[in-house]
Amino acid sequence: MAENFDKHILKNGMVLLGEPMEAVESVAFGLMLPAGAAMLPEGCCGAGNVIADWIFRGAGDKNSRELGDALDGLGLHRAGSISSSHITIGAALEASNLAQALDLYADIILEPRLEEDQFELARQLAIDGVYALEDEPRHKVMLKLREQFYPPPLGRSTIGSIDELKALTAQISRGIIKSNFNLSQTIFAVAGKYDFDAICQQMENGNWLNGNWLNNYQSPLTSYHSAKGGSRYAHINNDSAQVHIGLMTETVKPTDEDYYDARMAVSVLSGGMSARLFTEVREKRGLCYAVGAQYHTLKDAAGIMCYAGTTPEKAQETLDCIIGEFNRLSEEIAEEEISRAKVGLKSSLILQSESSSSRAGAIGSDYYMLGRVRSLDEIKGKIEQTSVDSVLNFLRDNKFKDFTVVTIGPKEIRVT
Amino acid sequence: MAENFDKHILKNGMVLLGEPMEAVESVAFGLMLPAGAAMLPEGCCGAGNVIADWIFRGAGDKNSRELGDALDGLGLHRAGSISSSHITIGAALEASNLAQALDLYADIILEPRLEEDQFELARQLAIDGVYALEDEPRHKVMLKLREQFYPPPLGRSTIGSIDELKALTAQISRGIIKSNFNLSQTIFAVAGKYDFDAICQQMENGNWLNGNWLNNYQSPLTSYHSAKGGSRYAHINNDSAQVHIGLMTETVKPTDEDYYDARMAVSVLSGGMSARLFTEVREKRGLCYAVGAQYHTLKDAAGIMCYAGTTPEKAQETLDCIIGEFNRLSEEIAEEEISRAKVGLKSSLILQSESSSSRAGAIGSDYYMLGRVRSLDEIKGKIEQTSVDSVLNFLRDNKFKDFTVVTIGPKEIRVT
Numbered sequence: 095m096a097e098n099f100d101k102h103i104l105k106n107g108m109v110l111l112g113e114p115m116e117a118v119e120s121v122a123f124g125l126m127l128p129a130g131a132a133m134l135p136e137g138c139c140g141a142g143n144v145i146a147d148w149i150f151r152g153a154g155d156k157n158s159r160e161l162g163d164a165l166d167g168l169g170l171h172r173a174g175s176i177s178s179s180h181i182t183i184g185a186a187l188e189a190s191n192l193a194q195a196l197d198l199y200a201d202i203i204l205e206p207r208l209e210e211d212q213f214e215l216a217r218q219l220a221i222d223g224v225y226a227l228e229d230e231p232r233h234k235v236m237l238k239l240r241e242q243f244y245p246p247p248l249g250r251s252t253i254g255s256i257d258e259l260k261a262l263t264a265q266i267s268r269g270i271i272k273s274n275f276n277l278s279q280t281i282f283a284v285a286g287k288y289d290f291d292a293i294c295q296q297m298e299n300g301n302w303l304n305g306n307w308l309n310n311y312q313s314p315l316t317s318y319h320s321a322k323g324g325s326r327y328a329h330i331n332n333d334s335a336q337v338h339i340g341l342m343t344e345t346v347k348p349t350d351e352d353y354y355d356a357r358m359a360v361s362v363l364s365g366g367m368s369a370r371l372f373t374e375v376r377e378k379r380g381l382c383y384a385v386g387a388q389y390h391t392l393k394d395a396a397g398i399m400c401y402a403g404t405t406p407e408k409a410q411e412t413l414d415c416i417i418g419e420f421n422r423l424s425e426e427i428a429e430e431e432i433s434r435a436k437v438g439l440k441s442s443l444i445l446q447s448e449s450s451s452s453r454a455g456a457i458g459s460d461y462y463m464l465g466r467v468r469s470l471d472e473i474k475g476k477i478e479q480t481s482v483d484s485v486l487n488f489l490r491d492n493k494f495k496d497f498t499v500v501t502i503g504p505k506e507i508r509v510t
Numbered sequence: 511m512a513e514n515f516d517k518h519i520l521k522n523g524m525v526l527l528g529e530p531m532e533a534v535e536s537v538a539f540g541l542m543l544p545a546g547a548a549m550l551p552e553g554c555c556g557a558g559n560v561i562a563d564w565i566f567r568g569a570g571d572k573n574s575r576e577l578g579d580a581l582d583g584l585g586l587h588r589a590g591s592i593s594s595s596h597i598t599i600g601a602a603l604e605a606s607n608l609a610q611a612l613d614l615y616a617d618i619i620l621e622p623r624l625e626e627d628q629f630e631l632a633r634q635l636a637i638d639g640v641y642a643l644e645d646e647p648r649h650k651v652m653l654k655l656r657e658q659f660y661p662p663p664l665g666r667s668t669i670g671s672i673d674e675l676k677a678l679t680a681q682i683s684r685g686i687i688k689s690n691f692n693l694s695q696t697i698f699a700v701a702g703k704y705d706f707d708a709i710c711q712q713m714e715n716g717n718w719l720n721g722n723w724l725n726n727y728q729s730p731l732t733s734y735h736s737a738k739g740g741s742r743y744a745h746i747n748n749d750s751a752q753v754h755i756g757l758m759t760e761t762v763k764p765t766d767e768d769y770y771d772a773r774m775a776v777s778v779l780s781g782g783m784s785a786r787l788f789t790e791v792r793e794k795r796g797l798c799y800a801v802g803a804q805y806h807t808l809k810d811a812a813g814i815m816c817y818a819g820t821t822p823e824k825a826q827e828t829l830d831c832i833i834g835e836f837n838r839l840s841e842e843i844a845e846e847e848i849s850r851a852k853v854g855l856k857s858s859l860i861l862q863s864e865s866s867s868s869r870a871g872a873i874g875s876d877y878y879m880l881g882r883v884r885s886l887d888e889i890k891g892k893i894e895q896t897s898v899d900s901v902l903n904f905l906r907d908n909k910f911k912d913f914t915v916v917t918i919g920p921k922e923i924r925v926t
Contacts, residue, residue, distance in 0.1 A: 119860050120864055163784045167850050170857070172783070218796045225821065226819055229647050229750055232646075367566070368579040368582040368583075377631070405638060433583070437583060441586070441603055445536055
């Protein structure tokens, strides 16, 4: 699992990262554009979704149809996502088609056609997507949880707000693209089979250095309100047979020296079928059909995020039991729990190391969060260094408190 | 992408299959037990979910907690699924832990403890899982679609029926395990880094040959009613903002000589952003935020299955437009559509060839469906042999008709 990484910074400040993987025929890449939900001006919630659709509706010398044909003609498996910080667009594909794909993506980012009628279609689909959330309460509760937990605008919905989408115009969206598709803040990450020199040369010679909107970028995210203390609870009434519970509590960021202790703590809580939440909440008491916690981080704040799906009758006991397990964690952890958590995390690293898409995502995210890429060996070493004592010390110095809770269901529950 | 496969048949008839993958450190395996939803006795719909949970609640010399600890101690990423034909249990993990994992799975399959109190917990969670479907209409519409499309019992719900789960007892479930966990009909598939001789030896020497329930197996699936002709429509009323549309029509099975033409036809319809459904239904007309079709097959029947999510106002036009595209397909296909479909399918093969979990699943499924494993080169060659003419001839000889349609939403639509 020893890795080496490629890195090159274009004259415009755009960062190119690569992780070569032997014995694969595929390559995966992602372009992280600083236009995530929290990076947009006030009143444009959901614009990222419209933009991520609109820019694919014709670019350079190709109309929408021709562009789609060209992308499919390269056998691209497109992947895209919108986070608090970035719109990420990318794909996995056969390595020999990478150069042609990057030319198309240069057009999509630098010369999108942005036609008015295509805007209306993209906006309407984004609005429909917000309505569709009503039929996905499990997804909705976690979106609402992040909104409640992170200080604004960090937790802003990545799906959008109906009112703000209705007010969004093509002109405003063009303005966002112009200011936020800033290459000096953009990260390109590639993993798998590729020729890094060829990629650098292609990008140095291509359109990437001719963008109109370089170096004129002012992030709207110069400050945000820091988190309020105390528990917060929000309930969304829904006349359904289920209750969806989202719960989140603050923890350290990846830049913190205790970061790996926090990751171990989450693993002891929810790293597998022997982890505390699964055994205590689901296996022994049968309180819910689904329960799990995971670490979630933005650049400026992080938390442990938990979901449980249960029935109205069991909702209160489920929440009490989950909070009880969070609180109980700092009392005692067995040696075996730590060693299982270590095995589990290391096993995840091995599986991740074999997927070009996972690695492209991970190196891009590392660079954004930490300013550098961690090797899997480094992560493995840091995990190895944790111990029952280090995790317990961390938990005692960083008591879980101020739980943010969101429920969707037929009635409220109490957060104590 | 040239592969070789390993194959060995145990004395009890159980088939062991392997696909070695160079340069990976992981291994993935699946055990396909002939206890899928259609293989169960009448009146036990959902028993597969209870059983797949129950057998992990203690096995051999380990109680539920100890077994969970042991599995997590090996860093297993468990994967399980229930289909019409099989309960599949398996995992991906670090290659060096495979032998220990297989010993645990021998206990789980051959010596599950099947305790009464654990049964009640497993059954209740399965019931909660059926209720939870109410909040996942997208999933629910596709389950209902299969139920409507396939002749009984092939389309039986893999999630379960509340009434039948309530009537299910530990005794009935033990009986199902005894008759359906039949090793002579079980397929073990492994892919990644492994030593096939060592696996065979371990299984020859282990418990696998001592199962109590060998060779006494009578599949309840001796016959099924063949599909009725004509369109069928089912509507589930739901007071929501969305309409979920599922649509399915018969096509050839993987054993048919026209199989690859059928796959190409589905790709032209829905293989990417340039495919017909996406461009006609979503991009041009903005009718729905999600639309896609895929090939779906059981051993005895196959179909093309389509999903669309839309608003009540657009639901009728969406369905009409989708059926229009299905019907229009046999009129004309452009050379470029076929070449894009070929590139797309071959690109998928390359990505699949790099994932141990995908390959373990694929070789097991091939063996069950075809009685042999296809190499990726064989599939690639067959795709290459298709042409505009072969696909059009196939479509003209096998006109899409008798659409089965299911909707979930606030009002019915017309199926013409």
